[in-house]
Amino acid sequence: xxxxxEPHHTCGAARRRHPEVVPVIRAISxxxxxxxxxxxxxxxxxxxxxxxxxxxxxEDPSPEDLGALARIxxxxxxxxxxxxxxxxxxxxxEYDGYFFIVVNAVDIAEGRRRPxxxxxxxxxxxxxxxxxxxxAEANVEETRQRLARAPVRLREQADYLLYTVLDSVVxxxxxxxxxxxxxxxxxEDEIVQGTQRRTLSHIFDLKRALLHLxxxxxxxxxxLGHLTRRDLEVIRPEVMVYLxxxxxxxxxxxxxxxxxxxxxxxxxxxxxSAVSNRLNEVMRRLTVVxxxxxxxxxxxxxxxxxxxxxxxxxxxxxxxxxAAVMGAVTxxxxxIFRRLRWI
Numbered sequence: 001x002x003x004x005x006e007p008h009h010t011c012g013a014a015r016r017r018h019p020e021v022v023p024v025i026r027a028i029s030x031x032x033x034x035x036x037x038x039x040x041x042x043x044x045x046x047x048x049x050x051x052x053x054x055x056x057x058x059e060d061p062s063p064e065d066l067g068a069l070a071r072i073x074x075x076x077x078x079x080x081x082x083x084x085x086x087x088x089x090x091x092x093x094e095y096d097g098y099f100f101i102v103v104n105a106v107d108i109a110e111g112r113r114r115p116x117x118x119x120x121x122x123x124x125x126x127x128x129x130x131x132x133x134x135x136a137e138a139n140v141e142e143t144r145q146r147l148a149r150a151p152v153r154l155r156e157q158a159d160y161l162l163y164t165v166l167d168s169v170v171x172x173x174x175x176x177x178x179x180x181x182x183x184x185x186x187x188e189d190e191i192v193q194g195t196q197r198r199t200l201s202h203i204f205d206l207k208r209a210l211l212h213l214x215x216x217x218x219x220x221x222x223x224l225g226h227l228t229r230r231d232l233e234v235i236r237p238e239v240m241v242y243l244x245x246x247x248x249x250x251x252x253x254x255x256x257x258x259x260x261x262x263x264x265x266x267x268x269x270x271x272x273s274a275v276s277n278r279l280n281e282v283m284r285r286l287t288v289v290x291x292x293x294x295x296x297x298x299x300x301x302x303x304x305x306x307x308x309x310x311x312x313x314x315x316x317x318x319x320x321x322x323a324a325v326m327g328a329v330t331x332x333x334x335x336i337f338r339r340l341r342w343i
Contacts, residue, residue, distance in 0.1 A: 024059040028144065030155045035148060044072045047128065053158045054128040055147070055165075057140050061132060073098070073130065075123060083121045083132050090220035092227055098125035101223065104216045105139055105169050106176050114209035115176045117216055122165060126234045129161040139168040159239040166224065167246050173217070173253050177260070180209065184263055191271045203268050210261050217257060221250040288337050295329050 027038035031052025038046050038054065046054060058065065066080050079100045082088050093100045100123055107116040120137070123130040131140075143164050147155050154160040183206060190199050224247045228240065235243065303310065303322060315321070337343050 023061050023065050025061075025065070026057045026059075026140070028055050028147075029053070030055070030147065030161070032156065033152045047072065052127070053156055053161055055158075055161050056128065056130045058130065058132045059136060059140075060134055066132075069130065069132075073123065073125070073128065076100075079121070079123070086119045086134060088119055088121075090216065090223050092223040098123055099227070100124075101166075101227075103166065103169050103220055103223075105133070105137055106172050114205070114212055117212075120165075120169060122162065124162045124234075125158060127158055129158050129165060131165060139165070139172065143168045154239065157236065157239075159235040160242070162235075163239055163242045163246065166243070167249075170246050170249050170253070173213075176213070177253065177256050180206065180260055184260060184267065188267055188270075191267060191274060199271055200268075203264055203271065207261065207264050210257055210264065213257050214254070214261070217250065217254045221247070221254055224250055284342050288333075288343050291337075292330055292333050295333060296326050299326055299329065 025040045027040060027043060027046075029036045029038050029046065029052045034052075036052075043054075043056065046052075056069075058069065061069070061083075063084070066083060069075060070077070070080055074097070076095050079093075079095070082100070082102060088102045090104055091102050100121070103120050103122065104117040105120050107118060118133060118135060118137070120139075121132040123132075146164050146168070147161065150160065150164070155164075183202075187199065187202055187206070190202075224243070228244045228247045299322065303313070307313075334343070
């Protein structure tokens with residue numbers, strides 16, 4: 001099964017503002033063991049005539065595209081504003097005949113210091129699921145493949161489509177947490193070995209990444225929990241079990257984020273203690289050196305005074321005697337400091 005790709009033509013002004021962005025609509029129908037592509041221009045007729053679950057994925061829609069979808073599916077204008085504003089908090093809202101859900105898909109590209117999120121708006125009605133997002137989403141192809149392999153009796157209604165979309169989004173958080181866990185392990189090794197000067201900045205980078213994750217996952221967990229705690233006619237009991245499993249995955253993900261934050265707090269404490277211990281060690285050795293040279297300075301200071309009569313001052317071997325005394329004092333102080341375990 002191949003999903004169709006139908007670019008919508010935007011007006012001239014929109015094309016000049018975003019010449020590289022081409023809106024894409026993919027529509028797939030799931031019914032009675034069949035998987036059919038639906039042309040975008042046939043969405044209204046299919047919605048009223050077909051007895052099938054419909055999934056419509058909209059990528060980079062223009063305001064005209066959103067207006068057309070609103071007329072077909074009777075979407076509220078406030079939801080269209082939320083779709084266009086890409087800084088929405090994850091949430092779920094109930095409207096007349098459908099639910100509007102905002103979730104955040106995570107970008108797991110290698111080399112980034114913190115995860116990047118992209119908003120995915122989901123409209124869920126009795127017979128359809130409409131997803132709207134900016135930019136290409138790997139979750140779309142993964143969701144399509146999972147639905148193609150799903151049991152027929154489950155995917156022929158929209159509630160299972162909703163579960164598959166949400167589960168694909170939530171599953172992508174685990175690789176991100178695995179990367180963060182590996183970075184924390186390397187960080188702990190750096191702290192123990194004391195091999196990195198930028199350890200503290202690495203700790204703060206990870207703390208900011210985890211804080212960003214927590215700000216996204218917390219509301220997302222609450223929104224999905226609100227959906228799974230209700231008895232809804234549009235969600236079958238056998239599918240509600242799947243949605244509760246997604247919610248459980250989110251709960252575990254939030255707990256892992258909190259655990260990693262606690263680990264970072266502990267790592268920071270250990271790092272600061274290690275830095276303090278190394279500073280104390282340096283100060284201890286400097287104190288030993290200062291004490292030895294202080295004792296020698298006293299001896300040389302006494303014999304540097306301008307007196308004519310001093311013991312040993314006129315002796316031919318006086319220099320060697322004072323050198324021996326100074327060596328003996330140095331040796332004695334070294335033995336004392338070694339006994340005190342300062343060196």
